[in-house]
Amino acid sequence: MTEWAVRPSGGLHGRVCVPGDKSISHRALMLGSLADGTSQVSGFLPSGDCLATLACLRALGVQIEMHDATTLTVHGRGMRGLRAPSAPLDCVRSGTTMRLLAGILAGQAFGCTLTGDSQLLRRPMRRITEPLRQMGAEIEDTDGHAPLVIRGRALRGTDHSLDVASAQVKSALLLAGLYADGPTTVRQCGPARDHTERLLAAMGAAIDVRGLDVTVAPASSLHPLSLRVPGDVSSAAFLLVAGLLVAGSQVTVEGVGINPTRTGLLDVLRSMGASITVENEQQQGGESVADLTVWASELAGVEIGGDRVVRMIDEFPVLAVAATQAQGKTVVRDAGELRVKETDRIAAIVIALRRMGAQIEPQPDGFVVSGPTPLHAATVDSLGDHRLAMALAVAGLVADAEVVVRDADCIADSFPGFEELLRSLSSRGMA
Numbered sequence: 001m002t003e004w005a006v007r008p009s010g011g012l013h014g015r016v017c018v019p020g021d022k023s024i025s026h027r028a029l030m031l032g033s034l035a036d037g038t039s040q041v042s043g044f045l046p047s048g049d050c051l052a053t054l055a056c057l058r059a060l061g062v063q064i065e066m067h068d069a070t071t072l073t074v075h076g077r078g079m080r081g082l083r084a085p086s087a088p089l090d091c092v093r094s095g096t097t098m099r100l101l102a103g104i105l106a107g108q109a110f111g112c113t114l115t116g117d118s119q120l121l122r123r124p125m126r127r128i129t130e131p132l133r134q135m136g137a138e139i140e141d142t143d144g145h146a147p148l149v150i151r152g153r154a155l156r157g158t159d160h161s162l163d164v165a166s167a168q169v170k171s172a173l174l175l176a177g178l179y180a181d182g183p184t185t186v187r188q189c190g191p192a193r194d195h196t197e198r199l200l201a202a203m204g205a206a207i208d209v210r211g212l213d214v215t216v217a218p219a220s221s222l223h224p225l226s227l228r229v230p231g232d233v234s235s236a237a238f239l240l241v242a243g244l245l246v247a248g249s250q251v252t253v254e255g256v257g258i259n260p261t262r263t264g265l266l267d268v269l270r271s272m273g274a275s276i277t278v279e280n281e282q283q284q285g286g287e288s289v290a291d292l293t294v295w296a297s298e299l300a301g302v303e304i305g306g307d308r309v310v311r312m313i314d315e316f317p318v319l320a321v322a323a324t325q326a327q328g329k330t331v332v333r334d335a336g337e338l339r340v341k342e343t344d345r346i347a348a349i350v351i352a353l354r355r356m357g358a359q360i361e362p363q364p365d366g367f368v369v370s371g372p373t374p375l376h377a378a379t380v381d382s383l384g385d386h387r388l389a390m391a392l393a394v395a396g397l398v399a400d401a402e403v404v405v406r407d408a409d410c411i412a413d414s415f416p417g418f419e420e421l422l423r424s425l426s427s428r429g430m431a
């Protein structure tokens with residue numbers, strides 16, 4: 001499926017589940033590897049990014065049994081049980097793999113190199129290498145980029161004030177803090193996703209959260225996990241926006257994680273006039289999950305900035321699509337981080353949606369969309385960015401004729417089976 005031809009769709013109907021949460025799947029593998037004993041994980045996301053983490057951990061000596069695509073056992077090796085890999089660790093296209101592993105590897109008794117594909121080698125790594133060096137880590141980068149050559153060392157507990165709201169940076173420092181000689185504090189500038197903190201607390205680590213400040217104590221052992229990973233709200237987002245935009249739709253996504261650090265898009269869509277209900281809320285593995293239902297809705301433009309941005313940082317490509325169908329202006333600001341995701345998501349979504357006839361203006365830290373505008377047939381490029389590819393496929397459902405999304409294979413980086421799931425909701429077929 002290198003090119004995906006998406007046709008305009010009649011109403012979408014049905015109840016579906018989305019694959020497991022990507023952020024939690026990475027963390028379950030990494031933390032399970034450091035635990036004393038075996039962790040059982042179900043609902044694991046077998047996507048390109050998470051499988052990259054799995055392969056790296058195996059190369060570090062961790063035995064991971066996959067019982068089926070989503071159920072696995074991680075044989076933890078304890079905090080000091082990882083082994084030097086025989087070759088550089090390939091994080092493929094996964095920023096989470098590279099940044100979080102760097103935190104763990106900085107404090108080991110061996111050295112190793114973290115590398116990845118050309119997309120990952122373009123992403124900024126100074127945001128982790130500099131604070132890790134303040135902890136005493138020895139890391140060589142190439143002008144702020146991977147490959148990262150890490151020589152494991154004793155680390156110092158350090159007080160960090162972040163100038164970017166990033167869960168990957170926070171998590172890298174907290175994981176390194178497990179290996180430090182005293183407490184490590186991370187002072188965040190925004191409420192980035194807190195899955196690392198929740199899992200560490202569940203595993204018995206001494207972790208203290210006060211507002212945006214998180215402190216972790218060094219740990220000599222972690223309890224193993226028994227975890228059912230919630231559905232990924234960032235994957236559900238594409239189906240929910242599709243259901244809101246395609247006339248006559250009613251779509252339910254079951255078992256979705258609704259951790260408040262992840263649900264900025266739901267708040268924003270509601271403030272745009274979306275009909276969304278949250279039902280059957282329950283606790284699962286230290287996270288809240290629920291069934292989310294949307295009905296096709298008339299949307300109005302909205303202004304988004306401040307803390308809400310980090311709570312929906314992965315959802316801006318699909319929000320931009322929703323904004324093209326909303327009445328009035330949608331203004332996104334404080335979202336400069338979008339420029340350093342898998343692609344420059346501000347530039348990439350502007351180019352693709354303009355090609356379909358949208359009125360969208362880039363800004364240094366966001367974009368402005370004026371709507372509603374009809375979207376037209378076009379061939380658009382995902383540039384190898386999974387979230388861009390899925391957002392453009394959603395745009396194709398409401399366009400007036402076929403939209404071809406180039407380089408659509410990357411969807412499997414976070415949402416294997418997306419095309420089939422969308423097809424199952426659609427009353428008219430898609431190519």
Ligand code: S3P
Pocket residue numbers: 022023024096165166167168169171193313314337
């Ligand atoms: C992630 C954090 C976010 C997000 C990414 C996953 C994580 O990145 O965009 O998809 O699992 O910690 P940043 O920390 O760079 O914002």
